[in-house]
């Protein structure tokens with residue numbers, strides 16, 4: 001394993017019965033780098049994240065983690081019984097073992113110190129996400145895993161949240177692996193984008209991915225035709241289920257192909 005990597009994935013496939021959800025994926029997560037997983041519903045993003053967390057066993061392939069890797073995980077949603085009175089402070093106490101100073105520091109890192117005594121039930125979408133992020137930070141993670149961190153947050157709050165995630169990466173020098181549906185919002189705060197549709201359709205810096213034909217095919221950016229597309233060799237296309245089909249002919253391949261790394 002390369003010592004610069006915290007996690008190294010090679011040839012990973014995960015199937016549920018006959019359904020291959022992750023198909024021969026290789027990638028690495030590096031210290032200090034933000035990796036964003038992007039892909040349509042059902043593409044396998046959460047499955048891949050669960051495998052990285054060690055919650056799912058690979059059907060094929062290997063996931064290597066650095067020996068003492070500490071992971072902080074922020075779930076997509078947390079359902080808390082509304083009849084159960086719970087302040088942010090108590091909520092954070094239920095997470096990892098942490099001192100009062102640690103809790104204050106974590107809340108400070110997400111700019112939510114003022115919420116300490118507030119009920120979790122009265123938080124806005126954006127505030128709740130910050131508290132969940134603070135909770136993930138209590139473990140002093142080397143790898144922070146975030147499943148759609150901006151879900152339920154209004155558009156201004158989303159931009160703020162992604163900036164916050166980038167500042168947390170700077171402060172903790174941790175790796176970040178996050179799932180997002182919105183590349184243009186995360187662009188400024190991402191080093192590596194992996195466009196997933198069971199296999200890796202394309203990957204690289206966000207600018208590169210956002211102009212990749214396979215990304216445009218999946219997400220249909222308005223006005224994509226006006227973008228200067230960078231071209232590369234396409235060797236397949238997808239049907240509506242994301243399954244791989246051979247290219248029908250050369251002309252059609254420009255708009256239906258999924259190229260990039262395999």
Ligand SMILES: Nc1ncnc2c1ncn2[C@@H]1O[C@H](COP(=O)(O)OP(=O)(O)OP(=O)(O)O)[C@@H](O)[C@H]1O
Pocket residue numbers: 016021039040041042043044045046047048
């Ligand atoms: N434990 C499981 N057993 C059987 N099928 C599963 C299981 N977990 C996930 N799947 C299936 O795997 C596919 C990928 O699911 P996954 O949740 O990884 O997708 P996703 O990319 O995160 O989707 P979304 O964007 O909708 O959250 C789906 O078709 C799902 O039904």
